[in-house]
Amino acid sequence: MTRMNRLAPRRERLRAATIAEIKQTARDQVADGGVAALSLRGVARAMGMTPSALYRYFDSHDVLINELCADAFGSLADALEAAYAAATDDPDWARRWLLLARAYRRWAHTHRTEYTLLFGPRTLELEKSDRCGDEMHRATGVLFRCLIEGIAAGAVDPSHLDGQLRPGLRAQLVAWGVDEGAPISPAGLAGALIVWTQLHGFLSLELFGQLPPTFDDFDDLYDQQMLDAIVRIGYRHPIDFASVTAPSPDVEPVVAGAATATPATNQATA
């Protein structure tokens, strides 16, 4: 352990670089052809390696995929955190929410293959406390944080949902809130779940091609649903749907600029 601090990392750096290259090659392979087209032999071939050599870095085909999932969730979480951070100075909470929701959708669009990887059916069981689950939790956490802050700041008042909660459901919500350490009423949690469900449902339908095919553009429909959703859970101020959606939705550099924030995950956004 003399000057190992400098030299020992040498080998580990090479190893990390190889891992990164494998992952990137795998992502490319997934990009054209879907998850089913990801083959270890193909990755090895593209890298000029032997298939067996890959097993020095990944125990199996499935753990590679799992690792890609975790990276993708991390990338999504980074994008959302950056978008939310960039929007904190906006005094209009509805607009903050819309920017965050748009950031989510933009990530889903620019990382289509990763999105299908994440939100398609889980073919392989990922054990709890996995890195994959942690990163997912981090991503959804940003959404819930935004909603909770809106409620806490008084911009949203979900108390009218109270009457919808049967005793059993209320108890479940309370337990969940305690588990998450979220200082928020059961009605607020129910409202957050409504919005999260709406957002996820829309993107799932859109990206898997199950929205009306006659549409040639779902931007406005998405904005409308995301704003209506917060109205529904008790956003107190009137929203001018025409003006708030006016700024062209595809120029916002919110996500793009944040992709390289943490080097650990920016490979997934390349």
Place this chain on the structure above:
Amino acid sequence: MTRMNRLAPRRERLRAATIAEIKQTARDQVADGGVAALSLRGVARAMGMTPSALYRYFDSHDVLINELCADAFGSLADALEAAYAAATDDPDWARRWLLLARAYRRWAHTHRTEYTLLFGPRTLELEKSDRCGDEMHRATGVLFRCLIEGIAAGAVDPSHLDGQLRPGLRAQLVAWGVDEGAPISPAGLAGALIVWTQLHGFLSLELFGQLPPTFDDFDDLYDQQMLDAIVRIGYRHPIDFASVTAPSPDVEPVVAGAATATPATNQATA
């Protein structure tokens, strides 16, 4: 062509039976192990056949899967149509909607593997006007019919959504309505899309294990979201959330009794 009407079908009957057996065996194989576990060789092995013999009935592995998807959509559509038909005598439209929504969820639960098959990412491109797409359209059609009838009957008044529709979005909605032949306002279509998105989003999250894991039961949460959704799009009458959800949700035989309606698809529900 003498009495071919009687005898020629003999061979075709055998062929149809073999096709049915192949599909059923394939479904079983998918049931434990996911889509990835469906192998033609495995099916052939289980049937005491040669892999190559299967190609007399299905051109390829992907075609088989596509056929299973179409069957599954057909089964879902049957279940929804039966549930909706069974609920038409209920004078309370909200309750009709809830029964239909529950039927959807029950189908998703009892046909978990089919559900993941249908709403996971499309690995293989299904060309338009495919039987798969037709059956899907039939299934979603029931949902939209219910919503449209609620609006037409005056139980739902979505006109407050009108202010949310920017001109471009309104035009798209109108065009879609014309394409579907749905005599309904753009606001009504937007409302129907909101509800459909909410329903799909919930089931997608629930069945793919992305709702809060601390919950031990999502029945009440589902009912709450489905009822809140119709309130949101303008259901005019007050809903007693406590009483309408009171009847135990898992005794309703709506779907089960209807599964054998059409022999063409009941194999998928077996």
Place this chain on the structure above:
DNA sequence: TCTCGATAGCGAACAGTGTTCTCTCTTGAG
């Protein structure tokens, strides 16, 4: 009743896959 074309099925083969061995070379630390 006999014959003939269509059909079902078999068996071998090819190319591809994940995975596991063993064996060799290089590299970095003592």
Place this chain on the structure above:
DNA sequence: CTCAAGAGAGAACACTGTTCGCTATCGAGA
């Protein structure tokens, strides 16, 4: 300078989808 740890190669095994050629059987027309 030595030597263990790591990286990689290469062969092999069991499996996959798919194709091709062969052989029975079956049903319809003569």
